[in-house]
Amino acid sequence: MNTTKLFELTHNSDQTEGRGYAIGIGYVTSMAEAKKIVDDPRWKRYCVMGVHSPGTHYYDIRETDVMVFDSAEEFWERHSTEGKKKAALAKLTCEEKQLLGLA
Numbered sequence: 322m323n324t325t326k327l328f329e330l331t332h333n334s335d336q337t338e339g340r341g342y343a344i345g346i347g348y349v350t351s352m353a354e355a356k357k358i359v360d361d362p363r364w365k366r367y368c369v370m371g372v373h374s375p376g377t378h379y380y381d382i383r384e385t386d387v388m389v390f391d392s393a394e395e396f397w398e399r400h401s402t403e404g405k406k407k408a409a410l411a412k413l414t415c416e417e418k419q420l421l422g423l424a
Contacts, residue, residue: 322390322399328355329383332367339369343383355382 327348335341346367349355358364359381365373367381390396398404410423418424 322388322395325350325387325389327385327387328352329385330355330358331381331383333369336369336371345383352382352384 327350329345330347330349331343331345333339333341334344349358356379359378360375362373362375364378364381365371368378388399390399399408410418413421413423415424
């Protein structure tokens with residue numbers, strides 16, 4: 322498993338008043354590329370009422386960490402109770418485990 326930082330491009334579901342919810346339309350791997358996209362005049366079609374001002378639509382970018390699993394086994398290990406216990410115990414030092422009576 323690895324975690325990848327992605328930048329989601331979103332637009333408002335209510336293009337008339339902007340009171341709707343955010344709809345994801347794609348991802349890029351860097352903030353610089355995301356800013357290039359929303360600063361481009363063609364981004365106007367995703368702006369409320371078509372009003373676009375470069376440099377002001379960065380709220381249309383959401384930074385997110387995405388977990389990518391290589392196998393079903395890796396997924397279930399990460400999400401199983403035993404997997405969660407193992408991950409929690411791995412964070413403790415030997416001394417902390419002894420204090421808690423776990424070692």
